[in-house]
Amino acid sequence: MRVDGEGPITCLMVTDRALKCQEPSFSHKLQDRANRMCSWLCIGLDPDPDRLPGHLPRTTAGIVHFCRKIVEATGEYALGYKPNVAFFEALGPEGWTALHEIRACVPPGVPVIADAKRGDIGHTARAYGKAFFDVLGCDALTVNPYLGPDSLEPYMGHPGRCILVLTRTSNEGASVVQDRDIRGVPMYLAIARWAMDLDGPTEVGFVVGATQLSAIQNIRSDFPNALLLLPGVGVQGAGAHASAVAAAGDDGQQALISVSRQILYASSGRDFAEAAAREARALAAETWLG
Amino acid sequence: MRVDGEGPITCLMVTDRALKCQEPSFSHKLQDRANRMCSWLCIGLDPDPDRLPGHLPRTTAGIVHFCRKIVEATGEYALGYKPNVAFFEALGPEGWTALHEIRACVPPGVPVIADAKRGDIGHTARAYGKAFFDVLGCDALTVNPYLGPDSLEPYMGHPGRCILVLTRTSNEGASVVQDRDIRGVPMYLAIARWAMDLDGPTEVGFVVGATQLSAIQNIRSDFPNALLLLPGVGVQGAGAHASAVAAAGDDGQQALISVSRQILYASSGRDFAEAAAREARALAAETWLG
Numbered sequence: 001m002r003v004d005g006e007g008p009i010t011c012l013m014v015t016d017r018a019l020k021c022q023e024p025s026f027s028h029k030l031q032d033r034a035n036r037m038c039s040w041l042c043i044g045l046d047p048d049p050d051r052l053p054g055h056l057p058r059t060t061a062g063i064v065h066f067c068r069k070i071v072e073a074t075g076e077y078a079l080g081y082k083p084n085v086a087f088f089e090a091l092g093p094e095g096w097t098a099l100h101e102i103r104a105c106v107p108p109g110v111p112v113i114a115d116a117k118r119g120d121i122g123h124t125a126r127a128y129g130k131a132f133f134d135v136l137g138c139d140a141l142t143v144n145p146y147l148g149p150d151s152l153e154p155y156m157g158h159p160g161r162c163i164l165v166l167t168r169t170s171n172e173g174a175s176v177v178q179d180r181d182i183r184g185v186p187m188y189l190a191i192a193r194w195a196m197d198l199d200g201p202t203e204v205g206f207v208v209g210a211t212q213l214s215a216i217q218n219i220r221s222d223f224p225n226a227l228l229l230l231p232g233v234g235v236q237g238a239g240a241h242a243s244a245v246a247a248a249g250d251d252g253q254q255a256l257i258s259v260s261r262q263i264l265y266a267s268s269g270r271d272f273a274e275a276a277a278r279e280a281r282a283l284a285a286e287t288w289l290g
Numbered sequence: 291m292r293v294d295g296e297g298p299i300t301c302l303m304v305t306d307r308a309l310k311c312q313e314p315s316f317s318h319k320l321q322d323r324a325n326r327m328c329s330w331l332c333i334g335l336d337p338d339p340d341r342l343p344g345h346l347p348r349t350t351a352g353i354v355h356f357c358r359k360i361v362e363a364t365g366e367y368a369l370g371y372k373p374n375v376a377f378f379e380a381l382g383p384e385g386w387t388a389l390h391e392i393r394a395c396v397p398p399g400v401p402v403i404a405d406a407k408r409g410d411i412g413h414t415a416r417a418y419g420k421a422f423f424d425v426l427g428c429d430a431l432t433v434n435p436y437l438g439p440d441s442l443e444p445y446m447g448h449p450g451r452c453i454l455v456l457t458r459t460s461n462e463g464a465s466v467v468q469d470r471d472i473r474g475v476p477m478y479l480a481i482a483r484w485a486m487d488l489d490g491p492t493e494v495g496f497v498v499g500a501t502q503l504s505a506i507q508n509i510r511s512d513f514p515n516a517l518l519l520l521p522g523v524g525v526q527g528a529g530a531h532a533s534a535v536a537a538a539g540d541d542g543q544q545a546l547i548s549v550s551r552q553i554l555y556a557s558s559g560r561d562f563a564e565a566a567a568r569e570a571r572a573l574a575a576e577t578w579l580g
Binding site: 122 | 336338374376377379381382383385387389407408409410411412413414415418421425434435436439440441456459460461463464465466468470472477480481484
């Protein structure tokens with residue numbers, strides 16, 4: 001089996017779910033690309049107009065320029081990019097145009113994960129799936145499981161794509177919902193179990209806060225090869241290497257280590273892109289367990 | 291105390307939360323407008339290109355025209371409008387422009403509720419608040435509580451606006467998360483309790499599926515005057531009058547009865563707007579308990 005013309009891939013790296021599907025799964029493509037790059041670093045694109053380097057205009061055009069330069073400068077070190085949709089919506093209609101422009105400037109084959117945390121039912125969930133997979137052309141989408149299994153089913157018909165289901169997030173108040181005991185199992189783990197049973201060609205992975213070590217362990221214990229996305233590295237306090245070690249899967253790392261502000265705002269001067277590249281290079285090395 | 295220059299309003303109609311704030315609360319304004327219109331009908335704008343009347347182009351321009359005509363035709367009967375953001379995002383960048391155009395064609399003073407079910411933390415949640423309250427200029431926003439209290443706090447600084455927190459939704463799989471027992475209380479009710487304790491000038495109300503009668507009763511029992519939004523009327527099976535009766539508050543109805551497809555697609559012909567108006571008129575009468 002060959003992926004992207006880049007040589008053989010052992011089936012040990014992929015989940016059972018991926019094997020059921022003709023098209024290489026998202027995690028399959030990620031693992032292949034990670035092996036070539038020696039990086040599991042995912043760069044979050046959370047462009048805050050107030051934090052742009054001083055010489056750039058605090059406009060949508062300034063944000064597009066900023067993100068394009070970040071993507072160009074870090075391409076050697078980032079396994080993928082994760083635009084945070086809220087920051088584009090806050091710009092009004094121009095923001096969605098900017099989001100499409102930034103998505104288009106990520107080179108083909110480089111994974112893009114829409115961090116949108118959508119959660120709705122039936123025809124509304126199908127519309128979100130269309131918006132992010134078909135129209136924006138993202139490879140993965142973060143989703144919110146509060147509405148239950150049938151709210152995620154409408155995303156399951158997209159071969160080669162992935163939904164990343166929120167499980168245990170890193171914020172202080174998360175425990176009030178996510179850690180509640182459900183017959184001896186915390187809510188987030190009960191959710192992970194039913195989410196992994198969803199049927200369809202779309203892959204299922206999980207979002208776990210990088211600071212939540214016991215949640216990472218619990219999820220890895222149940223799903224040794226599932227794809228994880230770990231935000232909360234850097235400004236939020238978790239270390240990239242420690243996170244990579246804690247979250248590594250059995251047959252391949254399968255854990256995207258997501259860093260945003262530490263890279264985006266590494267310098268507030270004209271050298272912002274070079275500074276971001278230096279930071280990304282160092283972080284990428286930390287994420288790779290080789 | 292006078293609101294909108296429309297005569298006195300008794301304080302019995304409003305929640306304690308509203309009284310703490312100088313600006314009239316969202317529910318205060320709703321109750322005042324409802325009293326004048328004799329309607330608690332909220333029209334959901336879920337424009338599906340495949341269901342537009344045959345003579346309209348299946349384009350973004352066609353959707354804007356369709357929604358504008360619906361708003362114009364139903365203005366006499368709708369207490370407010372609830373655009374479903376997913377349907378606009380599915381149109382790509384043009385969709386957000388369309389959403390702003392449609393928001394702008396709703397007359398001043400007529401409440402607009404963004405049905406976006408957002409849920410994220412910190413600066414991301416603040417960006418969503420900015421996107422929907424400040425930039426799009428909506429009066430209320432549906433939000434998802436899965437990330438806990440601190441994920442909703444960033445919305446709480448908007449006087450006169452409202453967040454409507456998802457509690458018990460109408461879909462079959464909802465129970466897997468929302469009905470879980472938390473020390474004798476279902477999860478959705480535990481969430482409603484902490485959500486109502488959030489601090490700030492933004493009002494807090496709840497989304498409850500119109501088919502979920504026991505959930506409506508439980509929430510009303512705890513919060514006799516909270517604002518509720520009840521989707522699921524019409525195509526999803528609940529009756530408008532029965533829903534209004536079940537959800538009525540103690541000192542004013544305070545329950546928006548939301549209907550979408552039954553009104554939008556009342557006719558697939560050139561008379562779609564007139565048919566929508568007839569349907570809205572009948573439904574508005576059903577929602578008003580006088």
